[in-house]
Amino acid sequence: MGVVEAVCISEKKGMVKKEVPEILLEENWxxxxxxxxxxxxxxxxxxxxxxxxxxxxxxxHLKHGVFAENIVCRDLDLMALAIGDRLVIDGQVVLEVTQIGKECHNAGCAIKKATGDCIMPKEGIFTKVIHGGVVKAGLAIEIERITQRQHG
Known part of the structure; x- marks a missing residue:
C-alpha cells in the first residue's frame, strides 16, 4: 500500500500544476x-x-506539479500497472487506468532541456474517475487488479 504525497491542479492545459491542500474528484469528470x-x-x-x-x-528546486501531474504517490509501483487496473484512495475514491505514458506537449520542454529527460512520457499514469471524493496528502492508495495476468 502506498500514500498520496501531494495533489496538484492547473486551470489551463499545458501549464505546470500547483500543489493544493486537497482536490475533489467527480465521477466520470x-x-x-x-x-x-x-x-x-x-x-x-x-x-x-x-x-x-x-x-x-x-x-x-523542482516542486510538485511541474510535470503536470495531479497526484503524486509514494511507495506504490505505478510502473506495474496495466490498462484497466484500478487505484483505490482512502478506501473510497476509485480511479481506472486508461493510458500509460504520453507525448510531451513539445519536444523541447524546459524539464527535458535541463535534465536530458522528461518522465511523464514514460512514467505518467492516466486515469478516469470511477468513484469520486476528496483526496489529499497522507491518504492511503492501493492497487486493485481487475484481471489476473499470466506469468511465464
Whole structure:
C-alpha cells in the first residue's frame, strides 16, 4: 500500500500544476477546477514520488506539479500497472487506468532541456474517475487488479 504525497491542479492545459491542500474528484469528470477535467480518458494523472526524486537529483528546486501531474504517490509501483487496473484512495475514491505514458506537449520542454529527460512520457499514469471524493496528502492508495495476468 502506498500514500498520496501531494495533489496538484492547473486551470489551463499545458501549464505546470500547483500543489493544493486537497482536490475533489467527480465521477466520470475528473478534478473540480482542473483543466483536464471532462468526459474523456485522461481525467487524472499520477506520477511516483520516487520518479520525481530521480529528476530532483539534477534539479533540486523542482516542486510538485511541474510535470503536470495531479497526484503524486509514494511507495506504490505505478510502473506495474496495466490498462484497466484500478487505484483505490482512502478506501473510497476509485480511479481506472486508461493510458500509460504520453507525448510531451513539445519536444523541447524546459524539464527535458535541463535534465536530458522528461518522465511523464514514460512514467505518467492516466486515469478516469470511477468513484469520486476528496483526496489529499497522507491518504492511503492501493492497487486493485481487475484481471489476473499470466506469468511465464
Amino acid at each position: 475528473g478534478i473540480t477546477g482542473d483543466a483536464h477535467a471532462g468526459i474523456w480518458h485522461r481525467q487524472v494523472s499520477l506520477l511516483a514520488g520516487e520518479s520525481i526524486d530521480a529528476v530532483k537529483k539534477k534539479m533540486p
